[in-house]
Amino acid sequence: xxxxxxxxxxxxxxxxxxxxxxxxxxxxxxxxxxxxxxxxxxxxxxxxxxxxxxxxxxxxxxxxxxxxxxxxxxxxxxxxxxxxxxxxxxxxxxxxxxxxxxxxxxxxxxxxxxxxxxxxxxxxxxxxxxxxxxxxxxxxxxxxxxxxxxxxxxxxxxxxxxxxxxxxxxxxxxxxxxxxxxxxxxxxxxxxxxxxxxxxxxxxxxxxxxxxxxxxxxxxxxxxxxxxxxxxxxxxxxxxxxxxxxxxxxxxxxxxxxxxxxxxxxxxxxxxxxxxxxxxxxxxxxxx
Amino acid sequence: xxxxxxxxxxxxxxxxxxxxxxxxxxxxxxxxxxxxxxxxxxxxxxxxxxxxxxxxxxxxxxxxxxxxxxxxxxxxxxxxxxxxxxxxxxxxxxxxxxxxxxxxxxxxxxxxxxxxxxxxxxxxxxxxxxxxxxxxxxxxxxxxxxxxxxxxxxxxxxxxxxxxxxxxxxxxxxxxxxxxxxxxxxxxxxxxxxxxxxxxxxxxxxxxxxxxxxxxxxxxxxxxxxxxxxxxxxxxxxxxxxxxxxxxxxxxxxxxxxxxxxxxxxxxxxxxxxxxxxxxxxxxxxxxxxxxxxxxxxxxxxxxxxxxxxxxxxxxxxxxxxxxxxxxxxxxxxxxxxxxxxxxxxxxxxxxxxxxxxxxxxxxxxxxxxxxxxxxxxxxxxxxxxxxxxxxxxxxxxxxxxxxxxxxxxxx
Numbered sequence: 001x002x003x004x005x006x007x008x009x010x011x012x013x014x015x016x017x018x019x020x021x022x023x024x025x026x027x028x029x030x031x032x033x034x035x036x037x038x039x040x041x042x043x044x045x046x047x048x049x050x051x052x053x054x055x056x057x058x059x060x061x062x063x064x065x066x067x068x069x070x071x072x073x074x075x076x077x078x079x080x081x082x083x084x085x086x087x088x089x090x091x092x093x094x095x096x097x098x099x100x101x102x103x104x105x106x107x108x109x110x111x112x113x114x115x116x117x118x119x120x121x122x123x124x125x126x127x128x129x130x131x132x133x134x135x136x137x138x139x140x141x142x143x144x145x146x147x148x149x150x151x152x153x154x155x156x157x158x159x160x161x162x163x164x165x166x167x168x169x170x171x172x173x174x175x176x177x178x179x180x181x182x183x184x185x186x187x188x189x190x191x192x193x194x195x196x197x198x199x200x201x202x203x204x205x206x207x208x209x210x211x212x213x214x215x216x217x218x219x220x221x222x223x224x225x226x227x228x229x230x231x232x233x234x235x236x237x238x239x240x241x242x243x244x245x246x247x248x249x250x251x252x253x254x255x256x257x258x259x260x261x262x263x264x265x266x267x268x269x270x271x272x273x274x275x276x277x278x279x280x281x282x283x284x285x286x287x288x
Numbered sequence: 289x290x291x292x293x294x295x296x297x298x299x300x301x302x303x304x305x306x307x308x309x310x311x312x313x314x315x316x317x318x319x320x321x322x323x324x325x326x327x328x329x330x331x332x333x334x335x336x337x338x339x340x341x342x343x344x345x346x347x348x349x350x351x352x353x354x355x356x357x358x359x360x361x362x363x364x365x366x367x368x369x370x371x372x373x374x375x376x377x378x379x380x381x382x383x384x385x386x387x388x389x390x391x392x393x394x395x396x397x398x399x400x401x402x403x404x405x406x407x408x409x410x411x412x413x414x415x416x417x418x419x420x421x422x423x424x425x426x427x428x429x430x431x432x433x434x435x436x437x438x439x440x441x442x443x444x445x446x447x448x449x450x451x452x453x454x455x456x457x458x459x460x461x462x463x464x465x466x467x468x469x470x471x472x473x474x475x476x477x478x479x480x481x482x483x484x485x486x487x488x489x490x491x492x493x494x495x496x497x498x499x500x501x502x503x504x505x506x507x508x509x510x511x512x513x514x515x516x517x518x519x520x521x522x523x524x525x526x527x528x529x530x531x532x533x534x535x536x537x538x539x540x541x542x543x544x545x546x547x548x549x550x551x552x553x554x555x556x557x558x559x560x561x562x563x564x565x566x567x568x569x570x571x572x573x574x575x576x577x578x579x580x581x582x583x584x585x586x587x588x589x590x591x592x593x594x595x596x597x598x599x600x601x602x603x604x605x606x607x608x609x610x611x612x613x614x615x616x617x618x619x620x621x622x623x624x625x626x627x628x629x630x631x632x633x634x635x636x637x638x639x640x641x642x643x644x645x646x647x648x649x650x651x652x653x654x655x656x657x658x659x660x661x662x663x664x665x666x667x668x669x670x671x672x673x674x675x676x677x678x679x680x681x682x683x684x685x686x687x688x689x690x691x692x693x694x695x696x697x698x699x700x
Contacts, residue, residue, distance in 0.1 A: 014502065115334060119556040
């Protein structure tokens with residue numbers, strides 16, 4: 001019996017980490033239609049910010065929850081001003097530019113910190129269910145995923161900024177005639193997406209190996225999830241993350257990790273074939 | 289403008305043809321004294337495997353500098369032509385061609401992963417460039433043009449498995465990276481477990497970009513092994529040790545690994561995450577012999593930011609020194625003469641102790657060490673002197689089949 005509880009926790013872990021990894025991308029790609037191939041590097045920057053500040057003596061929780069999103073948010077802001085703002089509406093160009101950006105960021109981090117691994121130990125301990133062990137950090141990640149969902153929902157649904165942002169993304173010309181400055185909205189939305197991504201990197205730092213190239217392991221899955229989720233930021237990302245996260249974990253448990261990966265990518269292909277607009281294009285239309 | 293450019297082109301054409309047409313004596317005679325012996329180097333200094341490659345490059349450069357300080361070889365200085373292969377197999381193939389065809393080097397030291405070695409080995413066979421592979425690996429390469437100076441499973445895994453079993457028990461769970469190194473090493477682990485009366489509960493392979501080990505950790509718990517044997521590779525896989533500790537499994541099931549600590553895992557993971565992991569290699573930075581101490585000191589003095597100096601760096605240094613000894617003995621840089629000299633039982637006393645080349649396999653007979661992580665450092669528990677590459681020797685005999693160029697894979 002206990003094994004099923006543990007397995008359920010694994011699935012929860014798979015879903016919540018995938019959701020956290022994708023939320024920032026859902027904002028930047030799903031909402032703004034910027035293909036940000038440097039998404040993995042934003043995650044990496046968040047992880048580095050956490051590790052470097054934690055090793056410098058900052059409390060690990062502050063390092064994860066404050067330093068990482070703030071730092072990556074600021075980086076995102078600078079990148080938007082220097083690069084992204086010239087690329088709105090140019091899907092392919094944004095892809096090329098952000099790919100170059102990802103290589104640049106990897107290069108800079110490698111130059112500064114070398115390509116040796118960095119790390120912080122995982123806070124919180126483990127607990128046992130029957131004869132099995134799991135970690136509190138799994139639960140904490142799930143909690144953080146829920147909190148982030150609530151925050152993003154709250155901001156997008158109930159604040160003036162959210163309303164203006166959604167309006168601008170849908171029709172920038174109309175928003176501009178109504179007195180909104182689209183350039184500023186784009187800038188802050190991009191920075192917000194970057195900050196959310198940085199937070200994901202910070203949260204994953206204690207359970208992953210941290211190298212300048214670590215982003216590569218996440219970027220494909222993040223895009224797969226966001227595309228599979230469709231246009232709605234929250235309901236789309238959550239439903240796709242739930243699908244892929246559980247398929248991955250359950251698949252890996254009952255077969256092997258190799259097949260776990262194969263099953264996920266096959267699921268993604270079938271999903272996109274059946275629902276070209278993503279899950280939210282079919283089931284959660286009009287949701288946030 | 290056009291005029292001057294044309295003039296310039298004409299003049300340089302004349303100058304070039306003069307140089308080409310100059311008497312052979314002038315070219316080979318006067319320049320020969322300066323004409324260096326070239327050593328090709330193909331190591332990853334960036335990308336995911338860069339941390340492994342960087343100390344190897346430093347070690348190779350150290351060997352070359354020391355040989356040059358002693359007057360070079362055959363009265364000629366050595367020169368390293370190095371390419372950073374950036375953890376990219378395509379670049380390996382490309383630079384290997386370049387070293388062989390354009391740079392025309394006299395020997396190549398390089399290759400880190402087994403995948404990269406298999407990508408470049410045929411190129412050096414084809415262009416007849418002597419090749420040294422200085423990394424521990426899964427064994428089985430049988431090629432007269434290639435010398436493998438790193439340890440093979442018979443030298444390390446064979447020692448690691450029984451001592452891990454003695455401490456824990458007879459049921460093991462294998463987790464390994466999903467490419468030729470992990471696949472073949474898992475087979476060797478299985479063999480040595482069975483040879484010692486043990487049993488394998490399950491063998492799981494992981495693509496190099498797997499980062500979430502949650503379901504694996506649950507699976508391991510469900511299987512209830514006495515021991516975990518790990519051949520996980522690279523930064524993403526380091527996450528396993530973190531997640532294992534986070535789940536509170538640390539200390540409940542011991543871990544023995546053929547790859548842990550090759551880079552800098554003990555110093556990046558927390559003591560709680562890495563303590564008591566055991567490993568066996570042909571060299572540890574912590575060895576206290578004078579040769580080892582001075583080797584580590586020299587590298588760290590030249591490059592204070594060097595990551596952990598593992599077997600990879602030590603074998604690269606020893607590989608270069610063995611090659612130099614071969615050239616000296618042959619009295620020539622001619623490839624076949626050097627190979628024959630190397631096959632005559634060249635010995636070098638290096639940082640890891642006495643290393644000698646084994647004629648039938650072109651592998652090394654060298655010391656192996658068993659160690660345990662204690663407080664973010666390796667603590668060497670046991671030394672096995674003159675460990676032989678018995679795995680490769682069981683399938684490879686270059687004395688009988690000098691034209692063999694295969695990598696044998698053990699059948700179980």
